[in-house]
Amino acid sequence: MGDTVISVRGLRTQFGAQVVHDGLDLDVTRGEILGVVGGSGTGKSVLLRTIVGLNAAREGTIEVLGSSVPARSKAERERLEGRIGVMFQDGALFSSLTVRENVEVPLRRIAGLAPKTQSELADLKISMSGLPYYAGDKYPSELSGGMRKRAGLARALALDPEIVFLDEPTAGLDPIGAAEFDRLIHGLSRSLGLTVFLVTHDLDTLYAVCDRVAVLAEKRVLVTGTLDQMGRVDHPWVRQYFDGPRARAARAPKEG
Numbered sequence: 353m354g355d356t357v358i359s360v361r362g363l364r365t366q367f368g369a370q371v372v373h374d375g376l377d378l379d380v381t382r383g384e385i386l387g388v389v390g391g392s393g394t395g396k397s398v399l400l401r402t403i404v405g406l407n408a409a410r411e412g413t414i415e416v417l418g419s420s421v422p423a424r425s426k427a428e429r430e431r432l433e434g435r436i437g438v439m440f441q442d443g444a445l446f447s448s449l450t451v452r453e454n455v456e457v458p459l460r461r462i463a464g465l466a467p468k469t470q471s472e473l474a475d476l477k478i479s480m481s482g483l484p485y486y487a488g489d490k491y492p493s494e495l496s497g498g499m500r501k502r503a504g505l506a507r508a509l510a511l512d513p514e515i516v517f518l519d520e521p522t523a524g525l526d527p528i529g530a531a532e533f534d535r536l537i538h539g540l541s542r543s544l545g546l547t548v549f550l551v552t553h554d555l556d557t558l559y560a561v562c563d564r565v566a567v568l569a570e571k572r573v574l575v576t577g578t579l580d581q582m583g584r585v586d587h588p589w590v591r592q593y594f595d596g597p598r599a600r601a602a603r604a605p606k607e608g
C-alpha cells in the first residue's frame with residue numbers, strides 16, 4: 353500500500369441549515385485514480401472544493417500531501433497550491449486570455465521564470481493534454497467544449513502537480529471524445545505517477561480508468577473499494593448503480 357496523500361476525518365460541511373457532509377472519512381493513496389460517485393446533490397463537488405481549500409469545513413480535519421487544509425500560513429498554502437491541480441467542469445478558463453496565457457497563469461508563480469520558458473512550458477502542457485499546436489493562440493470561446501476541457505487540464509497540469517482533481521471531466525463530451533479523455537487521464541496518471549481525484553457520473557470512465565471508487569451517500573463516504581468489490585455491496589443505491597443496465601454495459605468490454 354502506498355502513502356496516503358489525502359486524508360479526511362470527521363468532515364462536516366454545511367450551507368445554512370443544510371448539512372452536506374457529516375462524519376465523512378476518506379483516504380486517497382499516492383498514484384491511484386479514485387472515482388467519486390453518488391447521486392445528484394450528494395456533495396461530490398462540495399467535497400472536492402473543500403479538500404482543495406475552496407470551501408470551509410465546519411468540523412473535521414483534512415490533510416493533503418501532509419499539509420492541513422486550510423493551511424496554517426500563506427507560505428504553506430502556496431506550497432500546497434503548487435503541488436495540486438484542479439480542473440473544473442467547464443474548464444473555468446479566463447475568457448480574455450488565450451489558452452497559452454491561461455496555462456501560463458499558474459506558471460507565473462515560479463520566481464525568475466523567463467517569459468520564453470513560461471510559454472514553452474505552457475505549450476508542453478497544451479500538447480500533453482492532447483490539444484493541437486494551434487490551440488495555444490485561441491481564446492476559450494473559439495474552442496469546442498472538449499477542447500476547453502483539455503485546456504482546463506493543461507492548466508491543472510501546469511505546475512507538474514502530484515494530485516489532480518477533476519470535476520466531471522467527460523460531462524458533455526460525445527462518447528468518442530469522452531473515451532479519448534479517459535485514455536488521456538489514465539495515460540497521464542500511469543506515466544507521471546499522478547494521483548487523480550475524479551468526480552464523475554460517467555460509468556464508462558469509472559470502468560475505464562478508476563482503480564478504486566468512493567460512494568457518497570447519507571452525507572458520508574458510504575463505501576470505498578474496487579469496482580469488483582462494488583458488485584458485492586449490499587446497499588440499495590450501490591446495487592442499483594453498479595448493477596443497472598448502464599453499469600453492465602460499461603463493464604462488458606472489460607469482462608469480454
Ligand SMILES: Nc1ncnc2c1ncn2[C@@H]1O[C@H](COP(=O)(O)OP(=O)(O)OP(=O)(O)O)[C@@H](O)[C@H]1O
Nearest residue numbers: 367370372390391392393394395396397398399553
Ligand atoms: N455555494 C453553495 N451554497 C449553498 N449551497 C451549496 C453551495 N454549493 C453546493 N451547495 C449545495 O450542496 C449540495 C451538494 O452539491 P454538490 O454540487 O456537491 O453536489 P454533487 O454531488 O456534485 O451533484 P451533481 O452530481 O448534481 O453535480 C447541493 O444541495 C447544493 O445545492
